[in-house]
Amino acid sequence: MTALQLKLVATDTAAGSFSGLAAVFNEVDRQNDSIRPGAFAATLAKWAARGYGIPLLRQHDQTLPIGSIYAAKETPDGLLVQGRIATSTAAGAEAHALALAGALSMSIGYTTPPGSTRVIDGVRYLSAVDLHEVSAVSVPAAAGAKFTEIKSAADCRTIREYEALVRDALGLSSRTAKAVASKTYSLVNPRDGGDPQRDVAPETLTKALAMLAASNPHSR
Known part of the structure; x- marks a missing residue:
């Protein structure tokens, strides 16, 4: 079984409903990975067929859900998501407070299908990914991805x-x-x-x- 890969990105989260970039295209992150445009097409089609409900986790902990992503699409900049933090839960309320303080970032957890990676000069270029979850995390890896609109x-x-x-x-x-x-x-x-x-x-x-x-x- 392939280990889940975790990608960290930056944000300024707030309560309830939100939208923003969970991943950016053509940016080399701290792990020397770069996601190419179109990489999410197949996985988003699968999530759309399921009715979305992509898990929103805290620190990629599958035992600590704090909400869900109810819409996602590719834009010229990257993966744009819309979701909702469950602030009525203890974990969600804590994430909300930390987000308001600017202490959290967004991140995605995914695996790569066979044949979807290419390494050039030490940088791994990803042409396809299987998205498993989005997380609110403490440490960013790619500064381009962030929450852009929060409903308060x-x-x-x-x-x-x-x-x-x-x-x-x-x-x-x-x-x-x-x-x-x-x-x-x-x-x-x-x-x-x-x-x-x-x-x-x-x-x-x-x-x-x-x-x-x-x-x-x-x-x-």
């Missing part, structure tokens, strides 16, 4: 968007998320039209939401 409470333009974020982040029913959102939306989007209260620490807001959710016996 302060980014929600409407209370409906905020309800969806609360629902996904805390694992609530739609009904309970609506009730929690109605009590807390003004914290991040004042109704007087002022700027969102970005000085409210995300971890503080998350704890407040969790307390509100826990106070409702029908929250889950």
Whole structure:
């Protein structure tokens, strides 16, 4: 059985939904590997047929899932992914906090099909990979891959968007998320039209939401 290869890349993660490059093309990483355009075509077709659900792990630990990737595609720059961190779990909440502090990176775990590698001057060029997972990691290897768009409470333009974020982040029913959102939306989007209260620490807001959710016996 071929050992799983782990590729580390850099990011600035935040909570909930996110998008960004999980791998970049034509960049030689610290392990002297370079992924070529088109390398993900076959593996993404397989994941698409399964309905995606690519595991999002912490430090490539298969026993520590923190969310999932629900969409992925190749762009001229590399592998663009969209996913969601399960911030209602302990591991996800910790990853979220570290990501907000800029302490995490993205990484991919994969194997290479036979005949898909070519070594030139010590650099291994990969024309195809079998993607197994994406991870949030501590040490980057390729600086070009990063999270580019993260959905946080302060980014929600409407209370409906905020309800969806609360629902996904805390694992609530739609009904309970609506009730929690109605009590807390003004914290991040004042109704007087002022700027969102970005000085409210995300971890503080998350704890407040969790307390509100826990106070409702029908929250889950």
